[in-house]
Amino acid sequence: MALADLHTKIDLQNSSQLSYVSTRLSYNHRISLRPLPQPHNSRICCSVTSKEVQAPVTVNTEEPKKKPDCYGIFCLTYDLMAGEETKSWKKLINIAISGAAGMISNHLLFKLASGEVFGPDQPIALKLLGSERSFEALEGVAMELEDSLFPLLREVSIGIDAYEVFQDADWALLIGAKPRGPGMERADLLDINGQIFAEQGKALNAVASRNVKVIVVGNPCNTNALICLKNAPDIPAKNFHALTRLDENRAKCQLALKAGVFYDKVSNVTIWGNHSTTQVPDFLNAKINGIPVKEVIKDTKWLEEEFTEMVQKRGGVLIKKWGRSSAASTAVSVVDAIRSLVTPTPEGDWISSGVYTAGNPYGIAEDIVFSMPCRSKGDGDYELVKDVIIDDYLRSRIKMTEAELLAEKRCVAHLTGEVRIKFPSSRILQLTL
Amino acid sequence: MALADLHTKIDLQNSSQLSYVSTRLSYNHRISLRPLPQPHNSRICCSVTSKEVQAPVTVNTEEPKKKPDCYGIFCLTYDLMAGEETKSWKKLINIAISGAAGMISNHLLFKLASGEVFGPDQPIALKLLGSERSFEALEGVAMELEDSLFPLLREVSIGIDAYEVFQDADWALLIGAKPRGPGMERADLLDINGQIFAEQGKALNAVASRNVKVIVVGNPCNTNALICLKNAPDIPAKNFHALTRLDENRAKCQLALKAGVFYDKVSNVTIWGNHSTTQVPDFLNAKINGIPVKEVIKDTKWLEEEFTEMVQKRGGVLIKKWGRSSAASTAVSVVDAIRSLVTPTPEGDWISSGVYTAGNPYGIAEDIVFSMPCRSKGDGDYELVKDVIIDDYLRSRIKMTEAELLAEKRCVAHLTGEVRIKFPSSRILQLTL
Incomplete structure (x- = not known):
């Protein structure tokens, strides 16, 4: 259930929250809302059983806004409209x-x-x-x-x-x-x-x-x-x-290397799931010169084992070689990610991004952030790609990275405002405040 | 005297060097010439009196060329001509x-x-x-x-x-x-x-x-x-x-700040001389909105003292703030320097670069590398700008940075192939091998 829907329900049920929630929902007339400082939790709560934790509280401290x-x-x-060169900007x-x-x-x-x-x-x-x-x-x-x-x-x-x-x-x-x-x-x-x-x-x-x-x-x-x-x-x-674009870029490069083509020939590469070692670089839907990767690279063992591992572990290898994490190529991939939202995705291709799973067509658990294939019209927005194949191998890998993300989510329940109440029947009711 | 001229003279005088020199002058049929390793001089010779030092020797070791x-x-x-997108490259x-x-x-x-x-x-x-x-x-x-x-x-x-x-x-x-x-x-x-x-x-x-x-x-x-x-x-x-382009960029920024304009309004800034604290950022020829800087910034004390010092010491200030030298802006200025050689210099403007002084129109000592105002047609080459004003103040500053470069040159005589022989009359004869 989306947050906004829940707010409405809470409004109806709990009038004491009304002014607070309506302030939060006031889009046009914004007030600087600053929460009271909370003590830093030195240990995170990772229990999957219930534990009442304090939901994030947003308090209007009514401090004047200060510009950085x-x-x-x-x-x-300056007035950009005044300059001959800048007025068309x-x-x-x-x-x-x-x-x-x-x-x-x-x-x-x-x-x-x-x-x-x-x-x-x-x-x-x-x-x-x-x-x-x-x-x-x-x-x-x-x-x-x-x-x-x-x-x-x-x-x-x-x-x-x-x-x-x-x-x-x-x-x-x-x-x-x-x-x-x-x-x-x-x-x-x-x-x-x-x-x-x-x-x-x-x-x-x-x-x-x-x-x-x-x-x-x-x-x-x-x-x-x-x-x-x-x-x-x-x-x-x-x-x-x-950001999972760096993983996508790395996956493209490894597929190109194996196929003996330049990386610009590789398309439709999805990174599924978590930006972690459980990530799933998808060779099933990927293409080389417009042909499915599996028809070009016949070495299934390489695809299923080495390729995936190479992409997953690339960051670690780089840290060892370079003595620090890969700042330059990460920055390049952020540029790629932004460009992919402000320019239309090339016909027939897509890009990977970790996005909110609500309403996804792949059967991935709702309410997490999961890397999936996206297309953009170049307006800053995106839509999920529908025509992808998911076979048993891919499904099983997706399940593993999904499980990791669900575990991570439980570990940060105190930060996302989720309160779990354990009923005697051990049925878990989950409320999103 | 240019090196090439001297080679010819040596050829005529010393036949034993002939094959070596002619190989060096063979432009079209090149052979990998690799000098014999020389012991590293742990101390540099900075005496201005004569000292015979070994000139650089280039020896043809006839090793096969190896690609990196x-x-x-x-x-x-790959064949770039084969691709639809790349064949026009x-x-x-x-x-x-x-x-x-x-x-x-x-x-x-x-x-x-x-x-x-x-x-x-x-x-x-x-x-x-x-x-x-x-x-x-x-x-x-x-x-x-x-x-x-x-x-x-x-x-x-x-x-x-x-x-x-x-x-x-x-x-x-x-x-x-x-x-x-x-x-x-x-x-x-x-x-x-x-x-x-x-x-x-x-x-x-x-x-x-x-x-x-x-x-x-x-x-x-x-x-x-x-x-x-x-x-x-x-x-x-x-x-x-x-590279003195970073100094030029820094000088433009400081002039803009003082004049209260954006940096894109500042042009015709020359850095004269050495990329060191003796460098001379030239406010005499510089312009803001096409008007001489001295007509825009009336504060001569600031121009003559603070401005120059600010530009000269910017690098040091940055090292202190940032904990390391300014890699990013240096890289930007290298990009600027390259672009200025491969694209035509905007009409009426110029750029600064440390170039060889042979035949310069400013009266600067020949045979050093000195930052001067240059214009390019965008063909990779450049010409020195002739219409610059040099007043007494500027001349005296140029002399100081010139003196520093001449002193540096003396210190590296063993590396540039200059042999000095002190005659009894203390007249110094300088030979360039």
């Missing part, structure tokens, strides 16, 4: 980036600013979110952006408060998260990063554009995206993406 | 990059591969030069390039031998050098990096395209470029550049 600090040259005001868009002082952002920001993502007539504002610890580095990034003289980059602001930085964001690229180091467990990441994405979801809900598109890159990105969207009930859940 | 290792997907051969160009595993390259390579530098119809081959120590990181970079699926990137090869990697290079972007850390003296860099650039000059001379364009980024870049061109006598000295 503009930086240097970008504090100038589109309206400025606001792009918020978390983890802006990190390595992925350090690649991504300069790509965004250069115009290669949104095109040569799209001026942009970059809103950089960092931490207190990284604030000086954030200033360094802003200085380097100044020194790069990008004509399309018209505003840069920096801040450490998501409620300020996400103000009117048209895009939110959520990169900031503790990165996965060598040997680090996924559960550790869930614990560390979940709180951050709950907070950022609330901030987006309070201050971002109602049509903001959110791409979550910080790992574990599927579950972080779920936490984020659950904490932003006024923004359509469909607007939230978890 | 192609990487993964890029080992495939230009001929593949070879771009060699030294220090390819470093941070500047990590930004630059992905910009080159994306097509934003050479355009959407220019396929490229990237030839990555690293060191034995960085070889695994180099593989990591190649893997990330694979995973980025850039359609225009058709070849990637990696190697640690400049004689292999520079083979047929159309562009050589020489980034690799020990970077200047906080508090490091410029003299330390001269010592450490000079040998590298002498060797790379020899390698370019032996195997690169006769029309290769070389951009030296590794510091001290002016003197490194001088060393490099002196060791590549068969390549026109005019083809060597030392």
Whole structure:
């Protein structure tokens, strides 16, 4: 059941929540809603049995909105309509980036600013979110952006408060998260990063554009995206993406290598499920030169075992070789992901993105964020691709990654606002507040 | 006196050198010329009095040419003329990059591969030069390039031998050098990096395209470029550049900030001289909205003192803020520098580049690499701008940076092949071998 429907039901049942909920649903007249600080849970609750946990509470603190600090040259005001070259440009868009002082952002920001993502007539504002610890580095990034003289980059602001930085964001690229180091467990990441994405979801809900598109890159990105969207009930859940484009790109490259063709000949590659080692790179629906991969690569053992493992483990191999995670190619894949939403998907092809499963046609569990094949008309929105084949092998793999995501979801129930009540009959009733 | 002229003279005077020199001058039928390894000078000779030092010797070892290792997907051969989309593309160009595993390259390579530098119809081959120590990181970079699926990137090869990697290079972007850390003296860099650039000059001379364009980024870049061109006598000295574009960009930004205009309104900014703290950002010839800067910014004290210092020290400030040197904006400025050679310079404007001073119209000492105002027709070549004003203030600053470069040149005499013989009359005769 979608969140909005439930709100309505709660309204009818519980009049004491009425003013709070109606404020949350007020799309046009927004008030900065800032939750009271909550103590950080040092341990996450991963029990599958019931446990009453506190749902996220959004409280209107009625603090005045504060703009993040503009930086240097970008504090100038100007009228783009006044310039001969700039008056044909589109309206400025606001792009918020978390983890802006990190390595992925350090690649991504300069790509965004250069115009290669949104095109040569799209001026942009970059809103950089960092931490207190990284604030000086954030200033360094802003200085380097100044020194790069990008004509399309018209505003840069920096801040450490998501409620300020996400103000009117048209895009939110959520990169900031503790990165996965060598040997680090996924559960550790869930614990560390979940709180951050709950907070950022609330901030987006309070201050971002109602049509903001959110791409979550910080790992574990599927579950972080779920936490984020659950904490932003006024923004359509469909607007939230978890980045699996790097996995798709890697899968294309490995299929091309095996087939002895260049990577531009590979299409229709889906990454199913979680951006983790359970991800399922789909060779059943993929094509090489328009021909099904299985007709081109006859080595089924390679496809079922080595290929999948190669894609799943590519990140780890790179960390070993390079000594750090793959910032540059991750940034490239974020660019690819954005471009795929703002330009029409080529005829007959599709792209992979981790999106909300509500109403999916594949029988995947509802109410998680799962990578699936998508097509876009280039309007920022997407639709799920219907004409895909799912055989027993693929189904079994999808089930495994689905199970992982459901387990992750249970681990972060305290952050998504799910309260489970165990009845004596051990039937579980699940309420979404 | 140019090197080529001297070779001819030596030929006539010394027949024992004839076969060696004529091989060096054979443009069309090239043989891989590899010098015998020379002991590394642990201390540099910086005496201005005479000292006989060994000139660089190029010896034909007649080793077979070896191609650097192609990487993964890029080992495939393909016929670009066979594809519907690719048959209208230009001929593949070879771009060699030294220090390819470093941070500047990590930004630059992905910009080159994306097509934003050479355009959407220019396929490229990237030839990555690293060191034995960085070889695994180099593989990591190649893997990330694979995973980025850039359609225009058709070849990637990696190697640690400049004689292999520079083979047929159309562009050589020489980034690799020990970077200047906080508090490091410029003299330390001269010592450490000079040998590298002498060797790379020899390698370019032996195997690169006769029309290769070389951009030296590794510091001290002016003197490194001088060393490099002196060791590549068969390549026109005019083809060597030392990067001062980042300084130009920084100067534009600071002028814009002071004038309260956006940086796209600032033009005709020259950086004169050395890419060091003696560099001279020229506000005399610079314009804001087409008006001389001095008519827009009346604060002469700021222009003469603060502005110059701000530009000169920007790099140091950034190192402090950011904890490392400014890789991203340096890469952007390399892109700017290349673009300025392959696209016509906008009417009335110019760009700064550290180029060989032979025949310069400004009265700057001959036979050094000095940043000066250049214009290009977009053919890869450039001409020096003649209509610039030089007043007493500017002249005195230019003299200071010239003096620094002449001193640097003396310090690397053992690497440029200059032998000084002190006569009893203390008249100094300078021979260029």
